[in-house]
Amino acid sequence: MNPVPKCVTIVGAGLAGSEAALTAARFGVAVKLVEMKPGEQTPAHSSPLFAELVCSNSLKSDRPETAQGLLKRELRALGSSLIRIADETSVPAGGSLAVDRGRFALAVTEEIEGHPFITVIEERVDSLDLLLEKEDLVIVSTGPLTGGGLYESIQQFTGSDGLHFFDAVAPIVDAQSIDHSRAFFASRYGKGGSDYLNCPLSREEYKGFREALTGAEKAVLHDFDKVYFKDCLPIETLAERGEDTMRYGPLRPVGLTDPVTGGRPYACLQLRKEARSGTMWSLVGCQTRLTFAEQRRVFGLIPALRQAEFLRYGVMHRNSFLNGPRVLGKGFQSRAVEKLFFAGQLTGLEGYVEAIASGLVAGLQAAAMIMGAGIRERTALIPPKNTMMGALASWVTEADPASFQPMNANFGLLPLAGRRIRRKDRAKVRMDASDAGIAQVLKEMKKLLGEGQDSYGS
Ligand SMILES: Cc1cc2nc3c(=O)[nH]c(=O)nc-3n(C[C@H](O)[C@H](O)[C@H](O)COP(=O)(O)OP(=O)(O)OC[C@H]3O[C@@H](n4cnc5c(N)ncnc54)[C@H](O)[C@@H]3O)c2cc1C
Structure with missing residues (x-):
């Protein structure tokens, strides 16, 4: 003993x-x-x-x-x-x-x-x-x-x-605040069942989202924060790299069919369960350094997230x-x-x-x-x-x-x-x-x- x-x-x-x-x-x-x-x-x-x-x-x-x-x-x-x-x-x-x-x-x-x-x-x-x-x-x-x-x-x-x-945390939103009429459950190519909640964007919506991301205010960076994992870039950096970078990255629509249009969305942001209870969903690939107010504004441009309630904001530090x-x-x-x-x-x-x-x-x-x-x-x-x-x-x-x-x-x-x-x-x-x-x-x-x-x- x-x-x-x-x-x-x-x-x-x-x-x-x-x-x-x-x-x-x-x-x-x-x-x-x-x-x-x-x-x-x-x-x-x-x-x-x-x-x-x-x-x-x-x-x-x-x-x-x-x-x-x-x-x-x-x-x-x-x-x-x-x-x-x-x-x-x-x-x-x-x-x-x-x-x-x-x-x-x-x-x-x-x-x-x-x-x-x-x-x-x-x-x-x-x-x-x-x-x-x-x-x-x-x-x-x-x-x-x-x-x-x-x-x-x-x-x-x-x-x-x-x-x-x-x-490197992506924002997390409250399940009840997601507009399910603008989102659908599916995994790319049907692999993994319906684990993801997909938020489709039209061409115009994607362009507006990208412009807002590139122009948004970012949190001040301390000297001790000036290090990024090379595999983990902020979403706003991807947006700055080119018009289609996000569409070939975390917002790629391949393997997804929007049940409303019957076709592939122009771009698609995926949400993943953050807790088994399904009360919290994180925005996949959206780790960010935007200020908290800007996260609400910019991610709120995604149709399914217009009324989203943020439980935790994205940070990279x-x-x-x-x-x-x-x-x-x-x-x-x-x-x-x-x-x-x-x-x-x-x-x-x-x-x-x-x-x-x-x-x-x-x-x-x-x-x-x-x-x-x-x-x-x-x-x-x-x-x-x-x-x-x-x-x-x-x-x-x-x-x-x-x-x-x-x-x-x-x-x-x-x-x-x-x-x-x-x-x-x-x-x-x-x-x-x-x-x-x-x-x-x-x-x-x-x-x-x-x-x-x-x-x-x-
Ligand atoms: C830059 C920055 C800004 C933040 N801003 C906020 C904010 O605005 N609001 C918020 O809610 N949270 C904020 N946080 C997050 C977090 O809430 C705080 O960091 C909080 O102070 C954490 O409390 P703690 O007791 O774990 O650590 P700390 O408050 O950092 O205390 C750790 C203590 O341990 C001592 N120490 C460290 N290493 C050793 C060692 N080897 N031997 C002996 N002593 C040691 C330090 O001197 C310090 O006194 C921020 C974090 C950072 C890094």
């Missing part, structure tokens, strides 16, 4: 690592937090403080009827320290939660540095093996720009298909992330080594609040392990799949490993199981399920804390 670990060592004091540290410490667990700042920074970080927001100061929508809002509601209910600090340092932003980034990072740093159970160590970690050899229990949360020795060390641990360096379904088990625990957890963007979740959520789950798992909880009790601490937190945690372990790409919180991950529910009632149904699931986790957390102590959560 393995000895019970005494201390949790967390590497990386970003959003996930800071939340994990404060979560474990709230259970009275000793935490070592290893962070290379301020002596060394990733190319995106510039402040000496922990929990730095590297880009926007918005943590997105705070309305509970949205996926992002529901996620925050769950985190508040579970007593997330970073969401509490975000609330305390918020700036007016309509229905969104935005923060004064300096005050936010300072408050997180002060809370960590002042915590009696947390010891901060300023050091760059270069070897996962060494860390596992030395430490009782480890959470790695070094983020999308994990570099140098540690990146290679994690890759050696996971195998070459276990850790990716670059993220430097991003270290694990192939979660191959590497991770429940609660972001390594499948191969029991005392190793991952948290944050490295797990294959994308976004500030998603990083915080994974930090809370991993921190809680680590605390429970240190407190001697068994596998059943620890599993009960993972929010169930019908909560937004649970749906995200399931995505990284249960998605298709062959096409795994990072995911943000969205309702495509939270299907309304087999029921036809009126649009206006959906938010309440989801919220009720989420509340029930989170209440169950809270009960387990209180059990772990022991009778008479209910300092955790609201």
Whole structure:
């Protein structure tokens, strides 16, 4: 039997690592937090403080009827320290939660540095093996720009298909928002049954789409993003290369017959299921660097996608992330080594609040392990799949490993199981399920804390 670990060592004091540290410490667990700042920074970080927001100061929508809002509601209910600090340092932003980034990072740093159970160590970690050899229990949360020795060390641990360096995601749309009267199910030449949903374009529609793509605004490219896989060009680059390049590439119409016209379309964009549930469809071959607003406008020119609701936008950027379904088990625990957890963007979740959520789950798992909880009790601490937190945690372990790409919180991950529910009632149904699931986790957390102590959560 393995000895019970005494201390949790967390590497990386970003959003996930800071939340994990404060979560474990709230259970009275000793935490070592290893962070290379301020002596060394990733190319995106510039402040000496922990929990730095590297880009926007918005943590997105705070309305509970949205996926992002529901996620925050769950985190508040579970007593997330970073969401509490975000609330305390918020700036007016309509229905969104935005923060004064300096005050936010300072408050997180002060809370960590002042915590009696947390010891901060300023050091760059270069070897996962060494860390596992030395430490009782480890959470790695070094983020999308994990570099140098540690990146290679994690890759050696996971195998070459276990850790990716670059993220090329095509937009993903909600199944219910696709105009099925302008689309048809088929695979090219009938091979593979009806796996694809095909969106045909006439000559004029194709020309308009191509012109819009070539003229559209692109997201700013950071120096560290200036690398493309040669086999993975953005769709707008293909459009720029020539009038017919897309028609001979991802939009080729060969082997397809449009049931409306009875003939081959001029061009055809294919959609592929992103999740087995069929709630999310990705635009095949459309990885892109267009700004999010431009993605809505330009892909909205495709007749079947005029009303499309984007669950996740396309991105192409430097991003270290694990192939979660191959590497991770429940609660972001390594499948191969029991005392190793991952948290944050490295797990294959994308976004500030998603990083915080994974930090809370991993921190809680680590605390429970240190407190001697068994596998059943620890599993009960993972929010169930019908909560937004649970749906995200399931995505990284249960998605298709062959096409795994990072995911943000969205309702495509939270299907309304087999029921036809009126649009206006959906938010309440989801919220009720989420509340029930989170209440169950809270009960387990209180059990772990022991009778008479209910300092955790609201
Ligand atoms: C350029 C960029 C812009 C982004 N913009 C947004 C946005 O606007 N909105 C959004 O929701 N998401 C955004 N993201 C995605 C993501 O939400 C953030 O990257 C988020 O900060 C991830 O949290 P994390 O805790 O996993 O990693 P991070 O917040 O990056 O934290 C990782 C920490 O680990 C430390 N570290 C790294 N390597 C080591 C090492 N070897 N040893 C010790 N310490 C180490 C780093 O210094 C850092 O403090 C962006 C990502 C990038 C790269």
